[in-house]
Amino acid sequence: TYPAIGTEIINLITYSKEFIVVGHVSPDGDCLSSEISMKELLLKMGKTVHMANAGPFDRSEITSLRSDFLPHIDAELVSRKPVVIVVDCSSSDRLGTIADEITGLTTIIFDHHSSGEQFGDFRYIVPNSVSTTMIIMKLYQALGVEISKEIADHLFFGFATDTGFFRFINAHRGETLRMVADLVDIGVSPNMMSDKMTGGKSLGYVKYLGKLIDRSESHIGGKLMISSSYLSDSKEYITTDKxxxxxxxxxxxxxxxxxxxFFKEVSENVTEVGFRASHPSKVDVGALAESFGGGGHKKAAGVTVPKNIALVKEELLKAVKNLL
Ligand code: 5GP
Ligand code: MN
Ligand code: MN
Known part of the structure; x- marks a missing residue:
């Protein structure tokens, strides 16, 4: 699954002194765990490292990962020409405001998304990897840096959040489970990781989830389920978490x-859409989201569309009808 990491990337990391590690907007567990484990790797190699993320920090599973992420990269830092390492993201628009701030800097991408434009000077992209943290584990091994218990926790956490705790793993992916077994041998407790991933939510958030389930509708003879979140929900529920x-x-x-x-009315003319496909489904929601300007994977994708929620719903229902 994992091709050898190119010598250009290994040399650039080995011989550069200062780095900025960046992840995608609205970061998930894999994104922040990847940023943190990449930072720790570089620190162990004696580098100067900064972490940045444009946010918003709006996902419940990242509660345990709050850390020192810069919201912006200032011109003074840019003038020192640090190397930028982008994790869990391979298209510049997913970096939010940080995309502009890093233009002109040498950039390395470590990701498992196959969509996105040719962005970055050096790319190590493994679409078959279940998480970006598993790619970073390979980088630790390639550079011969020891994986501590704390790092192992982060590598496992990204794996856990992106696989829905071991659910989204295909046949013939024994290598993934063997890598995870090594992390458990280092001292990671899957039991504790599961609590970290699913716990820490507020009652208001769980009630919001209940409302979204209650509001769900069946379409196309039961092949499509949709649910929606409206601006007015924020008066009654905690809707800031995805x-x-x-x-x-x-x-x-x-x-x-x-x-x-899942449609979320962000403002009158901005709608966020989350996509998921069942395992047996032939629909590639990553491609579908890409046709609306977003992206993702075959089974999970997303997009933000600058249009009213009713209009976006109508267009997507039509598009899915054509695919099913
Ligand atoms: P989620 O539903 O967890 O927000 O997103 C699921 C997957 O869809 C993510 O792993 C990410 O790859 C992708 N994704 C979500 N939103 C966007 C977006 O606005 N643009 C792109 N390119 N991908 C997205
Ligand atoms: Mn992600
Ligand atoms: Mn990921």
């Missing part, structure tokens, strides 16, 4: 469902 994997897995558990769409 709905977790729980909403999608509940709706995907309904017999015959192939695709789940």
């Amino acid at each position: 709905p977790s994997d729980t909403l999608y897995s509940m709706l995907l558990s309904i017999k015959g469902v192939q695709v789940v769409l």
Whole structure:
């Protein structure tokens, strides 16, 4: 699954002194765990390292990962010409405001998303990797840097959040499980990681989730489930957190469902859409999201569309109808 990491990348990391590690907007567990484990790797090699993320920090699974992420990269830092390492993201628009701030700096990408433009000077992209943290584990091994218990926790956490805790792993991916077994041998407790991933939520968030399930609708003869979140919800519920994997897995558990769409009214003319496809479904939601300007993976994707929620819903229902 993992090709050798190119010597240009290994040399650039080995011989550069200062780095900025960056991840995607609205970071998830894999993104922040990747940023932190990349920072620790570089620190162990004696480098100067900064971490940046444009936010918003709006996902419940990252509660345990709050750390010293710069919201911006200032001109003084840029003038020292640090090397930028982008993790869990391979298109510049997913970096938010940071994209502009790093233009002109040498950039290395470590990611498992296949969509996105040719961005970055050096790219190590493994679409078959279940998480970016598993790619970073390979980088630790390639550079001969020891993986401490704390790093192992981070590498496992990214694996856990991106696989829905061991669910989204395909056949013939024994290598992934053997890598995870090594992390458990270093001292990671999957039991504790599971609590970290699913715990820490507020009652208001769980009630919001209940409302979204209550509001869900079946379309296209039961093959599509949709749910929606409106601006007015914020008066009654805590809606600042993105709905977790729980909403999608509940709706995907309904017999015959192939695709789940979640629409969130961000403002009158901005709508966020989350996509999920069932395992047997032939629909590639990553490609579908890409056709609307977003991206992701075959089974999980997303996009933000600068249009009213009613209009976005209509367009997407039509597009999914054509695919099913
Ligand atoms: P989530 O539903 O967890 O926000 O996103 C699922 C997957 O879709 C993420 O892993 C990410 O790859 C992708 N994704 C979500 N939102 C966007 C977006 O606005 N643009 C792109 N390119 N990908 C997205
Ligand atoms: Mn991510
Ligand atoms: Mn990821």
